[in-house]
Amino acid sequence: MINFNKFMVKIMRVLLVGAGGRESAIAEALSKDSELYVVAKHLNPGIRRVAYEYGLAKETDVQKVLDLALKWGIEIAFIGPETPLEKGIVDTLEENGIPTVGPSKEAAQLETNKAFARALMEKHEIPGRKLFKVFDDIAEMKSWIDEFGKPVVVKPLGLTGGKGVKVVGYQLKDNEEAKEYAKALIEKDGRVLVEERTDGVEFTFQVFTDGKKVIPMPLAQDYPHAYEGDVGPITGGMGSYSCENHLLPFVSKEDYEKAFETLKKTIDAMRKEGIPYKGILYGQFMLAKDEPKIIEFNARFGDPEAMNVLPILKTSLLEIAEGIVDGALKKAEFEKKATVVKYVAPKGYPTDPIKGVNVEISEDKIREEGAKVYYASIDENFRMLGSRALAVVGIANSLEEAERIASAGIKHVRGEIFYRADVGTKESLEKRVRIMKEIRGE
Numbered sequence: 001m002i003n004f005n006k007f008m009v010k011i012m013r014v015l016l017v018g019a020g021g022r023e024s025a026i027a028e029a030l031s032k033d034s035e036l037y038v039v040a041k042h043l044n045p046g047i048r049r050v051a052y053e054y055g056l057a058k059e060t061d062v063q064k065v066l067d068l069a070l071k072w073g074i075e076i077a078f079i080g081p082e083t084p085l086e087k088g089i090v091d092t093l094e095e096n097g098i099p100t101v102g103p104s105k106e107a108a109q110l111e112t113n114k115a116f117a118r119a120l121m122e123k124h125e126i127p128g129r130k131l132f133k134v135f136d137d138i139a140e141m142k143s144w145i146d147e148f149g150k151p152v153v154v155k156p157l158g159l160t161g162g163k164g165v166k167v168v169g170y171q172l173k174d175n176e177e178a179k180e181y182a183k184a185l186i187e188k189d190g191r192v193l194v195e196e197r198t199d200g201v202e203f204t205f206q207v208f209t210d211g212k213k214v215i216p217m218p219l220a221q222d223y224p225h226a227y228e229g230d231v232g233p234i235t236g237g238m239g240s241y242s243c244e245n246h247l248l249p250f251v252s253k254e255d256y257e258k259a260f261e262t263l264k265k266t267i268d269a270m271r272k273e274g275i276p277y278k279g280i281l282y283g284q285f286m287l288a289k290d291e292p293k294i295i296e297f298n299a300r301f302g303d304p305e306a307m308n309v310l311p312i313l314k315t316s317l318l319e320i321a322e323g324i325v326d327g328a329l330k331k332a333e334f335e336k337k338a339t340v341v342k343y344v345a346p347k348g349y350p351t352d353p354i355k356g357v358n359v360e361i362s363e364d365k366i367r368e369e370g371a372k373v374y375y376a377s378i379d380e381n382f383r384m385l386g387s388r389a390l391a392v393v394g395i396a397n398s399l400e401e402a403e404r405i406a407s408a409g410i411k412h413v414r415g416e417i418f419y420r421a422d423v424g425t426k427e428s429l430e431k432r433v434r435i436m437k438e439i440r441g442e
């Protein structure tokens with residue numbers, strides 16, 4: 001008699017929490033070699049197709065997520081967004097025997113508490129630091145800003161969905177306005193973070209870590225402003241690109257090594273503090289005149305940046321996830337391809353988005369153009385829910401070709417929408433290279 005059992009490969013039951021564009025890319029990667037279970041507050045039509053089961057619950061409802069995970073017999077979990085990390089979802093799942101990719105509540109403070117992150121960098125003399133101070137006293141804050149004399153950045157300490165940070169010269173006219181805003185934050189939250197403003201060009205550096213080993217992903221650059229030419233309100237990110245050499249045109253190998261050192265030293269410092277950090281660490285850097293400086297850390301993949309790196313990941317994401325939770329992370333290899341992600345948002349996003357309106361999407365035509373589509377804030381009836389609705393992604397041997405593919409694909413999305421046609425274009429890259437050269441006096 002043939003023993004079929006010996007040929008059977010055990011398929012792991014994996015839970016994914018979240019259903020935005022970032023989670024669509026995570027879902028695609030995980031579902032290649034696992035049975036995927038999803039919990040999110042809305043039914044993402046793309047994730048639904050690759051999920052074995054899909055439960056509707058708020059991502060921050062930790063008890064509900066746990067109940068579903070136990071019911072489904074989940075063997076490993078993957079947390080997409082930051083809000084459940086702040087609620088301690090990793091601690092709860094792990095206390096109940098479910099190893100989870102993502103930092104504990106305490107370790108997630110790298111993102112959820114900006115004062116914690118800055119103090120850690122200071123204590124461990126991690127490169128890429130900025131001059132900063134945390135205030136709970138209004139008079140002290142005002143005199144510090146006056147004495148400092150140069151433009152500042154004012155930040156709430158906690159999560160604000162990208163909306164709370166204000167920079168002199170951009171959202172704030174001058175240091176007088178900065179003082180008013182900082183005062184309002186002290187009155188509201190009790191504390192505020194004030195930092196020196198650093199001029200330069202921002203970039204994203206994401207790594208996988210098991211708490212000790214740190215594996216880099218290709219660099220990416222996000223387009224946070226709503227409108228073309230980098231103007232308009234700050235959004236979650238209207239698109240992003242990455243290059244086939246995994247660097248960016250304005251980031252040298254030396255800059256890259258310095259930024260990588262910052263991330264490695266941060267992971268080391270967390271371990272030394274007895275708060276081991278595991279999962280994905282996202283360094284949002286500002287490439288300044290002298291070195292890359294940390295603007296902030298995120299304790300998860302970037303959105304849209306996850307859609308740059310995961311479609312070109314050659315190593316199994318499940319294998320990486322197992323390495324992260326077992327403390328035995330080995331490798332993560334990426335194809336030498338360029339990628340361009342263009343997000344489609346409802347008209348009025350981010351300040352006053354229209355909601356509940358249908359978008360017309362021809363997935364077949366998008367695919368014929370060679371592009372991929374990832375759904376985000378959109379329901380099973382293709383009605384937009386108010387945030388970024390879907391992303392179209394071009395992947396190719398060169399950035400120019402990846403951009404061409406994404407642009408051709410996005411034309412097959414119609415409705416009361418807008419997107420930034422300039423994401424990843426030659427002109428927009430040249431602008432960034434020029435700014436960097438000017439700052440460095442080259």
Ligand code: GLY
Pocket residue numbers: 222236237298301302303304305
């Ligand atoms: N793209 C910015 C973020 O993920 O926070």
